[in-house]
Amino acid sequence: xxxxxxxxxxxxxxxxxxxxxxxxxxxxxxxxxxxxxxxxxxxxxxxxxxxxxxxxxxxxxxxxxxxxxxxxxxxxxxxxxxxxxxxxxxxxxxxxxxxxxxxxxxxxxxxxxxxxxxxxxxxxxxxxxxxxxxxxxxxxxxxxxxxxxxxxxxxxxxxxxxxxxxxxxxxxxxxxxxxxxxxxxxxxxxxxxxxxxxxxxxxxxxxxxxxxxxxxxxxxxxxxxxxxxxxxxxxxxxxxxxxxxxxxxxxxxxxxxxxxxxxxxxxxxxxxxxxxxxxxxxxxxxxxxxxxxxxxxxxxxxxxxxxxxxxxxxxxxxxxxxxxxxxxxxxxxxxxxxxxxxxxxxxxxxxxxxxxxxxxxxxxxxxxxxxxxxxxxxxxxxxxxxxxxxxxxxxxxxxxxxxxxxxxxxxxxxxxxxxxxxxxxxxxxxxxxxxxxxxxxxxxxxxxxxxxxxxxxxxxxxxxxxxxxxxxxxxxxxxxxxxxxxxxxxxxxxxxxxxxxxxxxxxxxxxxxxxx
Amino acid sequence: xxxxxxxxxxxxxxxxxxxxxxxxxxxxxxxxxxxxxxxxxxxxxxxxxxxxxxxxxxxxxxxxxxxxxxxxxxxxxxxxxxxxxxxxxxxxxxxxxxxxxxxxxxxxxxxxxxxxxxx
Numbered sequence: 001x002x003x004x005x006x007x008x009x010x011x012x013x014x015x016x017x018x019x020x021x022x023x024x025x026x027x028x029x030x031x032x033x034x035x036x037x038x039x040x041x042x043x044x045x046x047x048x049x050x051x052x053x054x055x056x057x058x059x060x061x062x063x064x065x066x067x068x069x070x071x072x073x074x075x076x077x078x079x080x081x082x083x084x085x086x087x088x089x090x091x092x093x094x095x096x097x098x099x100x101x102x103x104x105x106x107x108x109x110x111x112x113x114x115x116x117x118x119x120x121x122x123x124x125x126x127x128x129x130x131x132x133x134x135x136x137x138x139x140x141x142x143x144x145x146x147x148x149x150x151x152x153x154x155x156x157x158x159x160x161x162x163x164x165x166x167x168x169x170x171x172x173x174x175x176x177x178x179x180x181x182x183x184x185x186x187x188x189x190x191x192x193x194x195x196x197x198x199x200x201x202x203x204x205x206x207x208x209x210x211x212x213x214x215x216x217x218x219x220x221x222x223x224x225x226x227x228x229x230x231x232x233x234x235x236x237x238x239x240x241x242x243x244x245x246x247x248x249x250x251x252x253x254x255x256x257x258x259x260x261x262x263x264x265x266x267x268x269x270x271x272x273x274x275x276x277x278x279x280x281x282x283x284x285x286x287x288x289x290x291x292x293x294x295x296x297x298x299x300x301x302x303x304x305x306x307x308x309x310x311x312x313x314x315x316x317x318x319x320x321x322x323x324x325x326x327x328x329x330x331x332x333x334x335x336x337x338x339x340x341x342x343x344x345x346x347x348x349x350x351x352x353x354x355x356x357x358x359x360x361x362x363x364x365x366x367x368x369x370x371x372x373x374x375x376x377x378x379x380x381x382x383x384x385x386x387x388x389x390x391x392x393x394x395x396x397x398x399x400x401x402x403x404x405x406x407x408x409x410x411x412x413x414x415x416x417x418x419x420x421x422x423x424x425x426x427x428x429x430x431x432x433x434x435x436x437x438x439x440x441x442x443x444x445x446x447x448x449x450x451x452x453x454x455x456x457x458x459x460x461x462x463x464x465x466x467x468x469x470x471x472x473x474x475x476x477x478x479x480x481x482x483x484x485x486x487x488x489x490x491x492x493x494x495x496x497x498x499x500x501x502x503x504x505x506x507x508x509x510x511x512x513x514x515x516x
Numbered sequence: 517x518x519x520x521x522x523x524x525x526x527x528x529x530x531x532x533x534x535x536x537x538x539x540x541x542x543x544x545x546x547x548x549x550x551x552x553x554x555x556x557x558x559x560x561x562x563x564x565x566x567x568x569x570x571x572x573x574x575x576x577x578x579x580x581x582x583x584x585x586x587x588x589x590x591x592x593x594x595x596x597x598x599x600x601x602x603x604x605x606x607x608x609x610x611x612x613x614x615x616x617x618x619x620x621x622x623x624x625x626x627x628x629x630x631x632x633x634x635x
Contacts, residue, residue, distance in 0.1 A: 074573075074591060074592070074595075077569075077595050078570065078573075081566070081569070081595055081598055081599070082566045082570075084598065084599055084602045084603075085562040085563060085565060085566045085598070085602050087602075088558075088559075088562045088602050088605055088606050088609075089559055089562065089563070091606055091609065092555050092558070092559060092609060095613075205586075206586075206587075206588070207585060207586020207587055207588050208586060208587075209587065210586060210587020210588060210592065211586050211587040212587075213587065214587050221581065222581075224581065224587060224589055224591070224592060225577055225580060225581030225589065225591065226573035226574070226577050226580055226581075226591060227573070227577050232574070233570075233571070233573075233574020233575050234574070236570040236571075236573050236574040237567065237570045237571060237574060239570075240566050240567065240569070240570040241566075241567075244563065244566045264618075267610065267613060268610075270606075271606055271607070271610045274602070274603060274606040275603065275606075278599050278602070278603045281599060282596070282599055285595075285596075497535055497536065499535040499536045499538070499539035500535035502539060502548075503535055503538045503539050503544060503624075504535075506544075506547065506548065506551070506621070506624075507544075507547075507621050507624050507625055508621070508625075509625060509628060
């Protein structure tokens with residue numbers, strides 16, 4: 001370990017101390033299930049907007065997107081841009097979701113359909129999405145912390161998971177929310193500063209920045225044109241669909257909408273999210289092209305195979321270069337922010353998984369008369385067991401696995417299983433319980449199957465001639481088809497009339513109340 | 517408070533027939549038609565932008581890389597424009613919700629407990 005690693009760890013310890021203090025404060029306010037899963041529904045609009053932005057911009061998004069722009073140029077847009085439209089679509093259903101739900105995605109479906117089957121199905125798909133996402137994030141986290149702070153992979157995973165469990169068991173959703181807010185503020189502050197520094201290098205002339213980036217790439221003109229990385233036009237469409245519609249079905253984002261007091265605050269927080277994410281995306285683009293313009297081809301080797309270290313290296317160069325004091329400090333800042341980001345995203349994913357297991361499966365399907373106390377205890381135990389399981393799985397898989405692949409799996413399942421059921425539950429009178437269960441099963445199964453049969457698993461040659469790396473272009477229509485066919489074949493009356501659901505989600509008459 | 521039959525407390529004095537009554541009332545009908553007027557075109561616009569961007573990148577790469585001076589080309593301009601357009605759609609929806617939908621929503625809520633419910 002050298003001085004630089006020490007600096008990263010010192011800054012990171014500062015973040016941990018701050019968040020632990022907040023957790024201590026939050027722990028005194030986490031005594032009921034509503035407080036544990038939904039922060040007592042007392043989070044404000046701007047606060048929740050920041051927390052949402054914190055939840056959605058993972059270390060993978062932050063360092064991965066900048067790295068991808070650095071390495072392949074234009075094609076990095078397909079991994080980022082469609083999510084912006086996805087957040088806008090989420091924005092337009094945010095109020096309805098807030099009015100319909102209590103703690104989880106399954107609540108929204110169970111609002112009008114039969115409890116047990118839809119809870120089991122929705123909790124199942126939530127857990128699949130969150131587990132793939134969690135494993136991907138934890139692997140990425142371990143590898144990244146290793147590179148930035150000089151910690152061993154296993155040590156890094158154990159530290160990350162242990163801290164996440166601590167925040168959640170004691171602080172619940174309130175603790176998780178403030179961890180997200182602090183992380184989001186640090187991250188955005190850092191991005192703004194770096195963006196200004198990069199643009200200053202080219203006299204705030206973006207044409208000049210792009211020009212230099214292209215001249216410094218071995219790809220030449222192709223660097224600023226589509227087609228250097230994504231495997232053909234159909235994959236471009238498929239990837240765009242997955243990142244656009246999958247965004248609407250991400251469980252750890254949806255659960256945040258239940259932490260605000262009313263639908264109007266949910267709307268305000270979604271606008272904050274859209275603005276913050278738009279700014280983060282724009283700055284990531286500038287920093288990615290900036291990294292290419294400033295680091296050039298010489299930086300490729302140090303940035304690693306996925307380009308994940310392009311941002312910290314860019315920071316080092318902006319601060320004065322390798323070995324200089326300014327360079328060391330800025331490198332350490334990126335390291336600490338990445339560390340904080342990883343922790344915050346683990347926390348957000350784990351509380352979503354805990355809700356799906358404890359609230360939907362344990363208290364909604366297995367033990368229907370569970371008390372509030374029991375639900376709270378189930379939530380806490382789930383966090384501990386899940387955290388330990390994720391730690392063991394991640395250490396067993398090791399750092400070698402391609403995390404972009406696992407993340408795309410999570411988005412594909414979210415887009416194919418969660419998105420169709422969510423949209424139809426809120427808009428289609430003829431939707432039934434059987435339709436929801438069929439749709440979730442068909443969407444999730446087809447997404448997983450098409451990924452398993454894709455060329456990325458069979459090293460180049462799919463056994464069924466399916467040549468897309470992302471399944472969304474086929475599995476989203478299959479998910480919708482499952483919902484529609486299942487609904488048309490079952491004409492059993494549902495427990496709550498569509499009229500009641502439509503009126504209540506639209507007007508917010510009698511929604512889940514904040515804790516007074 | 518275990519799992520409620522409904523995620524929220526259900527107003528005891530509102531029956532299934534009442535909900536149908538509210539759903540058919542003039543204020544509610546005008547609320548959903550005004551909402552549909554903005555949600556459908558705006559959602560279509562955002563989604564279409566995403567799909568068209570991918571289609572152009574996939575099948576019209578030469579057009580997308582046509583230079584606009586400096587390093588800028590049509591594809592990069594469309595990418596930045598997409599961020600701006602989607603943000604503006606969001607801002608437009610926020611304003612419309614506050615100015616048009618919220619008052620209509622309040623009318624529906626005020627109506628409950630008067631004519632529809634008090635049969």
